[in-house]
Amino acid sequence: MVGVGAESPPTSALPGHVAATKMAATWRRFAPAAPLSLGLRALVKESRGPEPGAAAWQLCGAVCLQRAAVVSREKHQMESAFARLLERMELEKSLYSDHELRVFEDEERIRRRQANDYDSDEDDDVGQDIVTSQDLEDMWEQKSRQFKAADRVQDDINKDRSTLNRKLDEKLLLLTKVKVADEEIWLLPQSNWKPGETMRQTAERTLSTLSGNELQAAFLGNAPSGFYKYKYPKAIRTSSNVGAKIFFFKALLISGDIKTRKKEDHVWVTKSELKDYLKPKYLKQVNRFIFDSSTTRV
Numbered sequence: 001m002v003g004v005g006a007e008s009p010p011t012s013a014l015p016g017h018v019a020a021t022k023m024a025a026t027w028r029r030f031a032p033a034a035p036l037s038l039g040l041r042a043l044v045k046e047s048r049g050p051e052p053g054a055a056a057w058q059l060c061g062a063v064c065l066q067r068a069a070v071v072s073r074e075k076h077q078m079e080s081a082f083a084r085l086l087e088r089m090e091l092e093k094s095l096y097s098d099h100e101l102r103v104f105e106d107e108e109r110i111r112r113r114q115a116n117d118y119d120s121d122e123d124d125d126v127g128q129d130i131v132t133s134q135d136l137e138d139m140w141e142q143k144s145r146q147f148k149a150a151d152r153v154q155d156d157i158n159k160d161r162s163t164l165n166r167k168l169d170e171k172l173l174l175l176t177k178v179k180v181a182d183e184e185i186w187l188l189p190q191s192n193w194k195p196g197e198t199m200r201q202t203a204e205r206t207l208s209t210l211s212g213n214e215l216q217a218a219f220l221g222n223a224p225s226g227f228y229k230y231k232y233p234k235a236i237r238t239s240s241n242v243g244a245k246i247f248f249f250k251a252l253l254i255s256g257d258i259k260t261r262k263k264e265d266h267v268w269v270t271k272s273e274l275k276d277y278l279k280p281k282y283l284k285q286v287n288r289f290i291f292d293s294s295t296t297r298v
């Protein structure tokens with residue numbers, strides 16, 4: 001036992017847990033007291049948001065409404081050659097159809113009737129009007145000549161981009177014209193966020209407000225597909241409203257069309273046509289979450 005005034009043994013001579021306790025007590029005696037401002041309350045206070053007077057951004061929900069391709073696109077030369085190869089392989093391995101079997105029966109019936117030892121009593125269809133396979137083929141040929149396929153380009157001839165009846169073999173995207181300050185620009189449909197809404201609900205409200213519930217669409221998930229922010233023109237920019245932060249949500253058009261808006265206020269365009277309407281920085285962000293298989297053809 002160490003008496004009063006006796007020299008304390010070195011830390012290395014003490015048991016491990018006793019040495020650690022002694023070192024901690026020594027550190028507490030000499031360490032400065034931590035200010036109360038560094039406690040949990042201060043951290044929570046700092047995480048609540050910007051201080052009054054700091055720059056603020058308007059939150060917006062935008063919808064990237066896509067119309068899927070209506071018809072299949074034209075095949076490339078390689079795709080056409082491969083399709084013909086598959087058809088030939090399928091034909092070689094397939095069984096005869098009912099019509100082909102009927103052709104064989106008609107040919108056999110004709111051979112019997114042309115034979116010298118033909119006996120008409122052996123046929124059950126004597127005296128009846130027989131429609132042969134050749135008669136059927138002639139009738140089908142006449143009907144096929146009367147059939148006229150619909151035009152694949154539709155309103156592309158009139159260069160009308162406000163209609164859905166264009167570019168039927170490609171995906172179309174909806175753009176709307178909005179006025180920002182004194183400038184009219186093209187954007188994906190968007191609306192300002194309202195308190196109590198989720199960003200997806202803001203995008204859904206954008207679509208219903210735009211078309212008056214004329215468009216039926218399916219939204220693809222609750223998370224945004226893209227993000228973009230821009231500053232307002234200096235004429236309308238304020239210290240409390242610097243610009244907008246836009247969250248994009250993708251949706252697929254199920255049915256309907258826009259009939260309540262003027263033709264010059266909206267367009268349905270392909271991904272390659274976006275550059276004719278959108279500004280470069282905005283277009284760069286939109287292209288990051290739009291995939292179009294027609295642009296990857298080789």
